[in-house]
Amino acid sequence: MFEVKTGSKVCMNASCGSTSTVEWKKGWPLRSGSLADLCFRCGSAYETSLFCETFHLEQSGWRDCYLCNKRLHCGCIASKLMVEFMDYGGVGCTSCTNCHQLNLNKRGENPVVFSRLAMNSQHTNGESGISSIRSEADLFSQPLVPGDDKREEFMAQRGFANFMKPDNNNAGEMHEPSSTPSQPSLNMALATLPYSPSFATPVVDGKTLMGAASQSQSHIGQCSASSILQKPSKSVPGTPPGTSKSAQARIGRPPVEGRGKGHLLPRYWPKYTDKELQQISGNLNLNIVPLFEKTLSASDAGRIGRLVLPKACAEAYFPPISQSEGIPLKIQDVRGKEWTFQFRFWPNNNSRMYVLEGVTPCIQSMMLQAGDTVTFSRVDPGGKLIMGARKAAYTVDMQGCGLTNGTSNEDTSSSGVTENPTSINASSCPSQTPEELKGLPEHLSLKKSEMNGGRICDDPSRVKDKKRTRTIGAKNKRLLLHSEELRVTWEEAQELLRPSPNAKPTVVVVEDHEFEEFDEPPVFGKRTIITSRPSGEQERWASCDDCTKWRRLPVDALLPAKWTCSDNVWDVSRCSCCAPEESLKDLENVLRAGKEYKKRRIQAAKTEEEPSGLDALASAASAAVLGDALGGDSEVATTTRHPRHRVGCSCIVCIQPPSGKGRHKPTCGCTVCSTVKRRFKTLMMRRKKKQLERDEIAAAAEAYEEHNNKEAAEQGETDENNGEKEGRIDLNCDPYNREDVEAVKEESKRRECSGVADDVLGLTELGGEAASCEELKAAT
DNA sequence: ATGGTGCATGTTTAC
């Protein structure tokens, strides 16, 4: 198959036929790829790692020998057989995509794992696959070079004696680590090459490797194919000792060799699952080499926009920078969007602190928060940096009981990738029912964690992880506030705010628009649900605090915090708890509406892009001035205006002085009033413009539709009035709008649009812009 | 007043 000694050989995959140079050194089944693969000084082969891909050659083409620190030049320039040495020695041929990955300690102190996965489907069956395995078996079964006792000893110790023999019938056992406790870390698993375009089932002599492995170690079949060797003596996040027999969906793998001589801490090891890699590589149609990852701190995820990079990672994988100002660094996210960050450093205690600046938009677009993880990968060849993300599973325990931390590595979702919840949870908490977790949407990750019941998996790594990241859960209040559940609760709380029962609003007029101010702070009201009838009519539902029966209420009803049937002044037939409930069908609608409402709220909170300042202002101001329903949420529509704005809201209502103090006259020219006027003017202009655009589109579509309808229904009939209705002016407003606009006219541009159905936003916007409605009509 | 920038400092972690 190939030469045992140093020299040219064929690729591991015989069907590939590519040739490369192989150097067997000190008994390690390693070395190939380049002529300059040996250290000039110490002759160490396995202690050096060379990157033969274009990226590194373009970057520097130099690597350091771990032993003597002498720099080596990679002499392999984009050869047909492009070989990459992963950290600790992963080898793969990108020509045939046959992957051989082995992991070994640089000093030869740790066990070697040699695993492989035929990456390409062509290797998964048929002769090519067999030949591939034969080649690898041959690798193990090569005669030892004289003086290769280290390798022999090691192989024997690790139970690879079978591989030292030509007979490789027990190839599957290579995935069977020693079961003795003394060797808990010998995790034999399938390895995937990061740049693999596909993840096919490996074949061992015609049998799938998974199948073979499953005979002796069933979890392998379920396990991530990316499982690789973990350090034996230390707890590695995501790869706890003693879990070698449990499925590991997300296991940190040592990243590819970087520029620096130092090694990344395991916490920064990229912990991609196969699916993540597959999806990323699939999305981008590229070969992905995971580099490192980092759990976002509060500072990283905060508005400051600075992501602190692990020093070793920055120096290993990012371009070298000598100036503190750094350089712009383009990083592509998994969706293909390219971001430009400033990669720089600060002097820090005679060292450096590396940061990526300007990450806020990216972080926000990925909807990341403290505790989530960002991952950095590299595209090979080419070297483009890829930034991915993985959402953390925030557990309910994080807020107090301390059983788990908020940054568990039991992540549940990834940006651009889809986690397999079954494998994840099965790996850490076998007691968990996988079915329970299937199909749960990402935003319900909290629930997934809850389904753990707050149990602690007796997992040393978790304890370690907890210790490592406890600062996030314990110290970071922002993280707590960003907890999904808290956020929803916060929003719900906003919607429950009511004016104080005794509060009498005072009215402030700014540019003919009236604002209500309350002397009393808002109070909490009772939560209700709004539903729509088929006719479009809306109604409000509330549950009695005594009998829990649902009562139908007017849509504009505002309920106090405690409300019972006896308070039902709108329906005398159901003003007592003895009165029967509404029909079952109606109640189902209510409950469904309630669920959908909450679901919609959660979804909106997750997907909502941070609005621009003006947009926020427009929305808030629109709501404030017009009393409309933000986002068409009818629940909001019935709350009073000012109290529902959030803390920090900069809308024209919220920047008003405290109620009852300093009422401003319409002619007031103070800072607040001038700001209010200016903002409102800008708002109106923007609104006009937007509305104009919308109306043009709507008018065209509606005109077309009505034209068709008219032709069909009223063929041959001439009607001047209808002709008027078909005019462009009328088409600018839908029937609801027409009514509202008229109402607005009559009531001097006062708000009249609250409590309308889903289109309420558009209605109220138009209604609130009654001043501009005429202009719109004229314009259209 | 607010937000950005650069650095300092306290805390955590690896050795």
Add this chain to the structure above:
DNA sequence: TAAACATGCACCATG
């Protein structure tokens, strides 16, 4: 114990 890292904070620019 030193390095790494998270974050606080002073200073400055800008609106």
